[in-house]
Amino acid sequence: MHLLLDELTALSRTPYFNKSLEQYLDNLIRAVRHVVSRFDNFPSDVTDQIAETVWLAAKYLQGGTSKAVPYETVYALRLALMEWVDQPCAITTALRDDLDYHFWSIDPGKVLEKFVPDVAFDSELIQIALPKLYRHFPLYNVALYHELGHFVDSKCGVISFSLIWRPPRQRPRIAEAHRKEHFSDLFAACYTGSAISLFLDSIASDAPISATHPATADRISVVQDFLSGTPNPIVDFYQDVLKQRGLPELNKRYVSPSIKPNFDAIRTYPIADNAELHGLIDSGWIYLCEAYEQKREPWSAMSKQEIMRIINDLIEKSIRNRMVKLKWSDATNHGTSA
Amino acid sequence: MLRAAPERNGALELIRLTLKLVQHRCENDISDDLKAHFARVVREAKLLTSDPREGSSAVSPESIELALRMSLYAELLESMEDVDGVDTISPELASKLLRTMENQPVYSDQFAFAP
Numbered sequence: 010m011h012l013l014l015d016e017l018t019a020l021s022r023t024p025y026f027n028k029s030l031e032q033y034l035d036n037l038i039r040a041v042r043h044v045v046s047r048f049d050n051f052p053s054d055v056t057d058q059i060a061e062t063v064w065l066a067a068k069y070l071q072g073g074t075s076k077a078v079p080y081e082t083v084y085a086l087r088l089a090l091m092e093w094v095d096q097p098c099a100i101t102t103a104l105r106d107d108l109d110y111h112f113w114s115i116d117p118g119k120v121l122e123k124f125v126p127d128v129a130f131d132s133e134l135i136q137i138a139l140p141k142l143y144r145h146f147p148l149y150n151v152a153l154y155h156e157l158g159h160f161v162d163s164k165c166g167v168i169s170f171s172l173i174w175r176p177p178r179q180r181p182r183i184a185e186a187h188r189k190e191h192f193s194d195l196f197a198a199c200y201t202g203s204a205i206s207l208f209l210d211s212i213a214s215d216a217p218i219s220a221t222h223p224a225t226a227d228r229i230s231v232v233q234d235f236l237s238g239t240p241n242p243i244v245d246f247y248q249d250v251l252k253q254r255g256l257p258e259l260n261k262r263y264v265s266p267s268i269k270p271n272f273d274a275i276r277t278y279p280i281a282d283n284a285e286l287h288g289l290i291d292s293g294w295i296y297l298c299e300a301y302e303q304k305r306e307p308w309s310a311m312s313k314q315e316i317m318r319i320i321n322d323l324i325e326k327s328i329r330n331r332m333v334k335l336k337w338s339d340a341t342n343h344g345t346s347a
Numbered sequence: 348m349l350r351a352a353p354e355r356n357g358a359l360e361l362i363r364l365t366l367k368l369v370q371h372r373c374e375n376d377i378s379d380d381l382k383a384h385f386a387r388v389v390r391e392a393k394l395l396t397s398d399p400r401e402g403s404s405a406v407s408p409e410s411i412e413l414a415l416r417m418s419l420y421a422e423l424l425e426s427m428e429d430v431d432g433v434d435t436i437s438p439e440l441a442s443k444l445l446r447t448m449e450n451q452p453v454y455s456d457q458f459a460f461a462p
Contacts, residue, residue, distance in 0.1 A: 052371035058364055120360055123381040163358070166408030169415045174399045181419070255404030 010045050010060050016067050017041060029099040029132055033118075034070055037063065040121040040128045059124075062117040069101045069115060069136040078102045079144045081328035083137060085290075086112075086153055088283050089200050090135075092262065093161045097132040104141040111138045112156035114164065135160070146321040147328065148293050151197065151204045158196025162189060171250045186221045191231055191243055198232045199262045202291030206232045207298065235259065263288035265295075272296055272323055275307060280331040293324045358412040359448060362388060366448075369433060369441040377433055386432040388413055396424065416448060423447040 017038050021031075041063055048056060083102055090098060118130025137156075143149040162168050168188045177184030197205040206229045218224040234241035248258050265288040271278045280286050300308040300316045308316050365385045368377050377385075391410035394401045396417050417424040426443055430436055436444070 050373075050376060052367060052373060055364055055367050055371070055373075058360070058367070062360070120364065123361065123364075123378055123384070124376075164408060166358075166402075166406075166411035169358075169408065169411045170402045173395060173411065173415055173418055174402060176418070253400070253402055 010041065010048060010056065010063070013060060013063050013067060014038070014041050014045055017063075017070075020067065020070055029097070030070060030101065033099045033130065033132060033134060036128055036130050037066060037070075037117060037121075040118075040125045043125040043128070044121065059117075059120060062115060062120055065115045066117045066134055069103070069113075069134055071101075077104055077141075077144060079139070079147070079150070079325075081325050081332070082139070082144075082147050082150045082153065084332055085147075085286055085328060086137060086157055089154065089157055089262075089287065090160075093257070094133075094164060098135050099132045100135045100137060103136055103138040104144055105138050106141060108140050109138060110140070110150075110152040110156050111136075112153060112160045113138070114160060145325060146317070147324045148204070148290065148297060148321050149208070151201050151208045151290055151294070154197035154200050154290075155193045155205060158193030159189060161196060162192055165254060165256055167247075167250060167254060167256070168192060170254055171246070174250065174253060175246070183220050187223045190222050191228065192247055194228050194232050195235055195244065195247060195259050198235055199259055200287040200290070201294075202236060202261070202263055202265060202288065203233070204290045204294040207294045236261070263291060265289075265291045268292045268296055268323075268327075272320065273305075273307070275319065275323070277323055277327040277330055280327055286328060286331060289324055289327060293320060296320065358409050361385075362409065362413065363445065363448065365433060366436070366441040366445050369436050370438050370445065372438055374433065382433045389427065389430055389432070392417060393427065420447060 017034065021034050021038060044051075044056070044059060051059075079102070083100060087098075087100060090100075112135065114133055114135045116130075116133050118128075118133070122128060122130060137153060139150055139153060168185060171188060172181065172185055194205055194209070209225050209229055213225045216222065216225040218227070222228075231241060231243050233239075235244045244259070251258055262284065264282075264284040266278055266280070266285045268278045268289070278289065280289060297317065297320050300320060301313055303309045303311070303313075303316075311319070361381065361384060365377060365381055368374065388407065388410045391401075391406050392413035395406060395410060395414040402411065417427055423444070426440065426447065430440070430444075
């Protein structure tokens with residue numbers, strides 16, 4: 010714990026790009042100091058568990074100091090997250106060397122608050138991880154919407170509740186895993202439309218059913234039924250579970266903008282609102298698939314690698330322009346009212 | 348790996364910590380806030396186990412997780428029968444509950460995207 014305290018103190022001297030992370034770190038340091046001062050009072054397996062939580066938090070917070078954060082992707086995910094979780098969240102990012110996406114939450118505050126007087130954490134710490142190679146390829150980060158689905162499931166107890174409410178008839182572990190995957194696919198489809206199907210098809214088109222995942226073909230079929238409004242018992246099952254839990258229903262929370270005129274001219278698209286911001290991922294994937302066919306200008310003369318880079322770049326810059334525009338508007342409105 | 352790491356289940360972290368403190372006879376270190384939290388989770392989990400329709404948004408995910416384990420593992424359900432708060436748990440019972448909860452995790456915290 011002493012070493013962890015040193016690590017956190019060193020981290021606090023590094024400039025952060027996010028005020029909520031700074032505040033979180035300050036609280037964590039105060040809480041850990043208190044635990045260290047009373048270390049001998051607690052049984053070792055209790056301090057082990059506390060240390061493990063703080064250790065993870067330190068790892069997460071390190072990501073908040075990185076200059077390589079894909080702000081556009083994190084911005085879009087934060088917007089989606091806010092529609093499901095009331096509690097403020099402090100988001101950090103980890104860029105992974107391997108092909109790993111995750112959206113994890115750790116809440117050392119929840120634990121420490123119960124042991125340390127006068128320390129109140131007002132936000133939950135979340136880590137978004139994505140492959141370093143894809144940090145400027147927002148279309149590939151559609152997987153993070155799926156991961157956000159897992160996070161919402163865990164945070165709101167969706168699948169756990171479904172297992173009590175409608176227990177599976179057989180193989181509960183497999184049923185649980187499959188329920189989680191279908192739910193997260195549908196969650197991603199709420200924001201990115203067919204992009205999640207196209208992504209799944211591109212990375213695991215022939216994947217058969219396994220203990221942890223349904224077959225890709227089945228996953229895509231459920232998503233397509235949801236998007237087209239075709240009745241599907243799996244979709245209905247989740248709508249019933251969400252209703253029972255008092256959570257929002259699964260529905261399309263995006264609008265797919267017409268990006269063709271802009272992207273054909275290699276220009277960014279002016280995003281009108283948050284629904285279009287999410288929908289840009291759907292439009293972008295459809296546009297990318299067409300451009301890959303290299304049948305029309307300007308894409309016919311380019312390599313697929315170039316096409317992929319340029320279209321991802323246009324998506325990223327379109328989101329960035331939206332972020333800058335909103336910040337500018339916010340700043341000037343403040344200026345006027347002041 | 349130097350030692351086997353127990354599978355973690357973040358949703359029940361506070362419940363496990365509370366039980367560990369009871370197990371080690373450190374009840375004095377359990378704050379009133381933590382005692383109230385423990386009692387609420389147990390009460391909600393029991394209610395949900397007896398009637399799954401009681402899963403409204405007011406019920407915490409922690410309670411759902413405990414209820415799920417209780418409905419899956421008869422031994423845990425039975426052990427919890429007379430428990431309604433920290434004061435009703437002996438160190439021996441705390442050890443037994445921890446064993447049942449830790450050895451048979453329902454789900455992992457990790458959500459790596461692996462289609």
